[in-house]
Amino acid sequence: MLSRTAAQLYWIGRYVERAEFTARLLEATLRLDALSARPAGQVAWASALLVTGADYGFAETKQQIVPQSVSSFLTLSPSNPSSIRSCLDSARSNAKSVRTALTRDAWEAINRAWLSLRGLATTGSYEETLALTAMIRAETRGFEGALARMLRNEAFHFIGLGAAIERADNTARLIDVKYHLLLPVGEEVGGVIDRDQWTTILHTVSANTAYRWLYHDELKPWLVADMLILRSEMPRSLAGATDEIVQHLAYIGKRLGRQGEADRLARRRQTTLSRTAIDSIFAEGLHEYLEGFVVENAQLDSAIAQQFKFG
Template sequence: MLARTASYLYWIGRYMERAEFTARLIEATLRLDALSARPAGQAAWSSALSVAAAKQDFERTGESLTPSNVANYLVFSKDNPNSIRNCLYTARMNARAVRTALTREGWESINRAWLGIDARSAVGSAQGTINLLEALIAENRGFEGALHRMLRQENFYFLMLGESIERTDNTARLIDVKYHIILPEGEEVGGLVDRDQWGTILQTVSARTAFRWLYRDGLSPRRVVEMLVLRRELPRSIAATVDETVSLLTDLGRLTGYQGEADRMARLRQQRINATHIREIITGGLHEYLQAFIEENRLLSQAITKQFRFD
């Protein structure tokens, strides 16, 4: 396989996963903002921009920090490189360049997602925005389903590798949403609003039911973090995606003959998370742990780019 083709496939996986994450992030923020009579308000939307690495760029627009302005920026803005529109546009252009490496179902999912957002120019009401986001998430699930029906060849593994690297990053950023969200004045840590905020984080990764299966004695921040970081039973957990990345790199090494720094970094990361206990994460600082992990994931992606000669 040509290095350019491999690069296109890897980034299709990343951009499709990023579009879904941004949709989930906006949906989570809408729900967090509406939790109580004293919602988080601007703090919630400011945190969404921070987690999406778009806060400084948004501030340069001079627009006020309102739900509609932030949602429009994260969904539609052509000036935001990580907006859902730009992610789907780039994924579609890459897919057109490697059309024969995708199944018909995979291409159609990408194309439908793009056409669904290209026909819109702004979000509507809160419910209308949620409806749009849910439609985009559904198309991405269709894309994931198409991936899993592909032959286990290089094109499949590069698509999955991009998705896995992006999902690892997104789960860490999603957990970090809660670090940035400020409880409304008068609300206590561990109180009803605090628990609702953590519950909303679970909802964005479709893990409410999974949490009840794994933990019988009620919701707590410690258990939510443990499940999303360390429990491999949850496919979107950090530990599960770390394992998946190692497996995908091993399969690609077998097929392509390329093995190197990316494999070493991925296995070391896997060893570290295998030896990590939730107590260490909480004691050392959840925010610090997640930020260090996000940086490590960025460096691993660079190593993948070099190892498979994407540039």
């Protein structure tokens, strides 16, 4: 497989995963804003920008942090490289270049998602924005379904590798923002707003039911952190994403005969996570732990690019 093709497949995985995550985050923030008092709603929209790394870009627009402006920036803005439209533009562009490596269903899912945003200038009302996020999630799930029916070859694994790298980054940023930035000043930890926000976090990663199955307990922040960091049976957890990364790299390395620093970094992280307890993470400092994870994830992304000569 050509290095350029491998890079395009990898970034299809990252861009589609990012688009789905942003749609999930937007839907959850809309619901939180509808349930919360105004100050909590404002902070929730600011946190959505922080999680997606779009806070500086949004500040440059000089717009107020209100639902309509943030929704449009996260969904449609061409100046925001992490907006859903930008992600789908990039995913479709890459997919056009590697059409022969994709199934017809996979291509059509990306193309339909892209077409659904073409010509839109605004996300519309609350109900219209919710409908838009639901449609985007349906199309990205359609892409995931198409991947599940693909031949398990290098193309499949490069797409999966990119998606797992992106998923790990998104989850780490989501937890970090909630623990350190989301609860309004003066609000009670464990109060109504705090519980609503934790429920929103679980909704964003589709983990409400999983939490009840795993813990059989009322919602507790340290248990949410345990699930989203260390429980490998949770696909969107840091441990779950890391296991996927190791598996994809192992297959690709075996098929292409190319293993190296990326494999070493991924296996080291997998081993470290398997030996870590949530108490030790809190003792070290959760923010510091997650910040280190995001940096490590970026290093792993760079190692993958170098190992497979993405260019």
